[in-house]
Amino acid sequence: MSAASPHAPSSTVSPRPVPEGHVSEPVVSVRGVELAFSGVKALQGVDFDVFDNELFAVIGPNGAGKTSIFNVLSGVYRPQQGTVEFAGTDIRGMRPHKIANLGMARTFQNIELFENLDVVDNLMLGRHAHLGYGWAASVAWFGKAKRAEVANRRRVEEIIDFLEIEGYRQLPVGMLPYGIQKRIELGRALAMEPKLLLLDEPVAGMNGEETEDMARFILDIRNELRIPMILVEHDMGLVMDLADRVMAMDFGKPVATGTPHEVQSHPDVIRAYLGPVDDATLAEVQGELA
Numbered sequence: 001m002s003a004a005s006p007h008a009p010s011s012t013v014s015p016r017p018v019p020e021g022h023v024s025e026p027v028v029s030v031r032g033v034e035l036a037f038s039g040v041k042a043l044q045g046v047d048f049d050v051f052d053n054e055l056f057a058v059i060g061p062n063g064a065g066k067t068s069i070f071n072v073l074s075g076v077y078r079p080q081q082g083t084v085e086f087a088g089t090d091i092r093g094m095r096p097h098k099i100a101n102l103g104m105a106r107t108f109q110n111i112e113l114f115e116n117l118d119v120v121d122n123l124m125l126g127r128h129a130h131l132g133y134g135w136a137a138s139v140a141w142f143g144k145a146k147r148a149e150v151a152n153r154r155r156v157e158e159i160i161d162f163l164e165i166e167g168y169r170q171l172p173v174g175m176l177p178y179g180i181q182k183r184i185e186l187g188r189a190l191a192m193e194p195k196l197l198l199l200d201e202p203v204a205g206m207n208g209e210e211t212e213d214m215a216r217f218i219l220d221i222r223n224e225l226r227i228p229m230i231l232v233e234h235d236m237g238l239v240m241d242l243a244d245r246v247m248a249m250d251f252g253k254p255v256a257t258g259t260p261h262e263v264q265s266h267p268d269v270i271r272a273y274l275g276p277v278d279d280a281t282l283a284e285v286q287g288e289l290a
């Protein structure tokens with residue numbers, strides 16, 4: 001992955017702003033998170049909130065700590081310090097499958113689908129937490145198991161409609177174009193009916209048309225399904241177009257949090273991408289971004 005330069009205008013940045021219109025409790029609340037790997041400080045003093053129906057982006061150059069944030073949220077890494085609350089529950093140290101069952105879904109930088117299964121079956125795997133019956137029920141209480149299966153299939157068909165992948169539904173995922181596979185991975189996350197969606201570089205490796213399609217679906221998820229999202233993405237154009245708020249990271253620390261407009265030409269954000277620059281160069285870059 002390559003780090004991209006931030007683009008477009010800016011102003012001032014408040015350290016931890018609560019966005020206008022958000023009076024409710026945050027869906028995610030992270031405070032003072034510290035994560036280290038044998039001396040390497042991956043995260044230091046990370047604080048942020050994500051609110052209902054918010055699209056929150058995390059940006060930063062390579063190694064800034066973006067993936068580590070996702071891994072802390074989804075339970076892959078346990079931070080040494082700090083608190084992580086999701087949907088009102090303290091999830092620090094909780095196992096990934098338990099966090100997923102609380103309603104946190106994630107897509108990955110590299111597609112993680114079952115290539116030999118068709119689209120419908122891959123999406124049905126996302127319904128795992130919604131089976132509504134156990135193994136015994138599936139044998140001894142056929143009626144309940146069958147009703148749950150029908151309801152799950154109906155939900156999967158709704159997602160297929162929503163993501164406009166009807167034409168691929170019976171095809172093995174491995175033979176589909178890259179952009180469609182990324183869409184199916186998104187569909188599997190949606191099949192979980194998540195309370196929060198983590199999108200890890202959703203347009204990485206996509207061409208222009210695929211990127212535009214994905215951007216449209218991300219907006220639809222926010223506007224129609226009203227699912228809050230955290231987006232990690234190197235495509236700054238996409239971040240600036242889609243995000244409600246952005247947190248910029250550098251060397252494991254948040255350096256600016258605010259609207260895309262505020263963050264993109266913040267001096268610390270520009271220095272995170274370009275390295276040390278003098279005031280004249282900084283002003284020139286800010287001028288180009290304006």
Ligand SMILES: Nc1ncnc2c1ncn2[C@@H]1O[C@H](COP(=O)(O)OP(=O)(O)OP(=O)(O)O)[C@@H](O)[C@H]1O
Nearest residue numbers: 001037040041042061062063064065066067068069
């Ligand atoms: N499992 C690990 N073991 C050792 N160091 C790690 C591990 N995971 C992350 N790191 C280190 O933590 C720092 C942050 O890494 P992270 O992958 O979170 O950055 P990133 O912003 O996602 O980078 P990229 O944009 O390249 O994906 C880096 O110095 C990285 O080498």
